[in-house]
Amino acid sequence: MPDIRTTGRQPSRRNVLFGGLGVGAFALLAAAGCSNEGRGGVGAVSAAQNSSVLPKYIPYTGVPMDIKGADGVPDTMLKYPASPKKATSGQPGDGEDVGVFVMTNTPAPPKLEKNAYWQELNERLGFGLSVALTPSGDYSDRFQTTVAGDQLPDIFAMFSGDIPGLPSLLEERAVDLTEYLAGDAVAKYPFLANIPTESWQSCVYNGKVFAVPVPRGPAQSMVMYARQDYFESEGIDPQVTSFEEFYDLCKELSGGNTWALGRVPLGFIRQMYEIPNGWSEAGGTLTSANLHERQQDALEAARRLVADGFVHPDGVTAAQPQRKTWLVNGTIRFLDDTFSAWPDFSNYPLGEGFQLAVVPPPLAEGGGTAGIHMGPQVQNITSISAKSADRVEALLDVINYLAAPFGTEEHMFKTYGVEGVHYELDGTDPVPTEKGRTEVQLGLKYVVEGPWVNFQAGDPSVAQAEHDAQAAVVPSAVKNPASGLFSDTASRKGGQIGEKLGAVETDILAGRQKVGAWQPAAEAWAKGGGDKIRAELEKALADRKKTEG
Template identity: 55%
Template sequence: MSEIRIARRQLLQSTLALGGLAALGGLAAGCSNEGRGDAGSQAENSAVALPTYIPYAGFTADLPGENGVSDTMLTYPADPQPLTDGPPGDGQDVSAFALTNNPVPPAMDQNAFWQELNERLGFTLSVSLVPSGDYTDRFQTTVAGDRLPDLFTFWPKGIPGLPSLLRERAADLTDLLSGDAIEKYPFLASIPTESWKSSVYGGRIYGIPIARGAQSSVVLYGRYDLLEEQGIDPAAQSWDDLYSMFAELSSTNTWALANVPLQIIRQSFGVPNGWSVDGDTWVSAYEDERQLDVLEAGRKLVADSLVHPDTTSADNQQRQAWTIAGTTRFVEDTFSAWPAFANLSGDQDVDLNVILPPLAEGGGMAPIWRAAPTHNLTGISLKSADRAEALLDVLNYLAAPFGSSEHLFKNYGLEGVHHTLVDGDPVLNDKGKSETQLALRYLAEGPWVTYMPGRPDIAQSLYDVQTEAVPTAIANPSSTLFSETESRKGPQIGSALSDLEVDILQGRKPVSAWTDAVATWKQDGGDAMRDEFAAAAEG
């Protein structure tokens, strides 16, 4: 079994960069990451009675999480028992359209896990999988062609006119989920209230949230074993220290970085997460004068050949593979992405680190940026509205809590076929790693639990570094507020700045071009977003 671990070092916060060299998470998407409503108001959204929060009482964590840190398990509970009584749904087949960050699994007729899943469900679940980097375009094409299946996943940001789209194409779930109505679906009721806020559009509930919160905060994983071989201490006291380390690590056919870590640079230099708020005054992080220093620092990394030259054409899986292979020393990803590294490493002995960002000028650790409470949502097609209760029952089944037999099978398949029990822990084999990747965790999932089968040391390390970093992480103040302008224009005007970032980092445009571009962004909608968020915050 692989000997990967996470050393408890300082954590480099960086970007997932699904779309290219300069992906910026909440910033690149148009600053706000939760625009909702449809010619309605924040008051309408706030007036909705969100589902009552009812934590599952049958689960006790080995390491309870607090202040945004996830509960952590060092071993899987013994003798998992079923928590549902019979197959979910109405017996009719269910189709789904879902995003994935993993290789597409074998087809149903060649996939023992998929076949057993259908047997347990009592119907055929057909899942059409789309890589996350292509998902927004494919989703919009599917909607335009009126081809949405029974269930579909979507992000609460980055889709123009999402509120209107949902009103016209998605089932209104408000009466089925609002308040105590959620009690009919107890595993969905265990989803935290903060994440449900992202399901409300135009004063109605349109989706089931996948709650990740801090788990979706991006970090920079590093190959500490390779650093140790070169006698390099990854502890850094300033941005200059980090740059010097990156320069020392890069040589012919090896590079320090899988892409430009603009988010870690922004955190190091003190740029706000999306927006800053002083009293009633909202200011976009785009306008922060330190952005020019950030872009210059990123441009220098590329100019000095410290970043893999193929990063703009690679996806995140390729960047992960570069780092596991030792081609790059650091790769950006999320806390929740750790199993992907384990899958890629196989039997290799790989030692990963997580390093917290230093203040650029020195003097301590910079706070990281906390991700939005909701990773994605699952909606029900309006054409399937007459089956909404049955489909919610299916989603409730898929959200069964950690430690149940339903959860065990959903994540680890069949013992002896997809996993082997090692001291009671279900460790996936190659067949399991391949066949179980049906994106079920993006369709429905209970609260995140940090757990690494057979590797309690990794789970402990993740818990430790999150305990250090997450309670002081900076949230985006717009994350649960409505802006009609952000929903309609945010992706478009934000992508113009994202494209400019790439040009600046590649040396095609000067850093000074940023100032005029931000002025255009403000004129084209940024100032309207500011005013709308400020009004929404007042209630």
């Protein structure tokens, strides 16, 4: 089997990818269905109710990509451009200080007075940037407390799926950005115009643009990572063609202090059984994946993996960094995570020859390959406070500056800081220092970001492998037809009814309830709010189709 991390040619589908897709073990279902949609997904995000308000897509061409993406696959850079050039002139904004409220998934950085990166950032901006960081797990509660106290700063980020009644909140608390960004108007902010149209659908509520997106595209799709180097060294062919072959492989890989799986790959198994990505649609009618006829088959298959000891016993409660450590040290052989997590493995103590690969799931009974579930297009969205309406153009200028595309001098600094302090060059690639790993974590990538680009500093083979894997699975990925549609019921009750259904799922996987418990629980989910969510999404879908022609 060829080494896909080091060969530049386009490998075959079989050689590039093996392993599986997974949403996670014992995970609660998404509020509106079995979905990869995440916190900004189905039932939480507005449809673009009038396509004419969407900003025009004007791709930035100032930095040529090493591999241009196609069919939904992101661009890829094998090396960071040498001597990145500035893409802006002058300093953004109006010279007045700016406050930002944003989430973080990393430890808090040093405060301004002890943070050389933050100080240099303010110098470049020409004003003081005040950043209020909150861990993402606490963000929803903190956001609502901030809103209730009327303490939103100039710019604030949101996980839209966590906010009940979001359209009304935005009407009251955020600036309507339509006249500044709709259609050709966005050309004034070229880095925002560089964000694909599909991502902007998550920012339109009541026919108005109220936010800017943090696009991710297929980078948020879940895939099963496999230790390619292990399989090659053992002479094992991990390319399975059915669930039973996958089961047999997991059995072969498990024993002693080794397990095949870091957690139950229920998403992977559901894809094997061709269960939809959240919702399916036919003639404008939506059906929740919760009610799909093969759900019990998928749950029974997943339950067997748990009962027969193929899943790490601590996999349910362990954090994902711990599971990654297990994959790196050989405790497990497969682990599900997003495409965006691939570069993160470089932060772990990798042994010589460490290699990863992914594979699309086979159909459960054999005879072909199932499609992966496409992840949400948007990580989160960011708005401008209504209290700062008199500065809207200056604040959009700041947001545009922070959205500088990959390969520009502005992006290099925002992402990596100052050479010799926060990173060292490996050829032309910026490799973070310890100081860089702590000081640069201001959460700016959750304020706004340009389109996702596959890149791994110091190791082009990782970016190449990620591109090859995406090229094999993204064009055929299964999208959620309700993605980007808003349901008020889902924003208010979706979490509650989803938790009840998720608890039954957990009990089934753990053997505390029979698989037959799923169907009545799914029907209760529908009666308890799921049917109302469906009706609201169907109306939003019909409105979208009318306005889009």
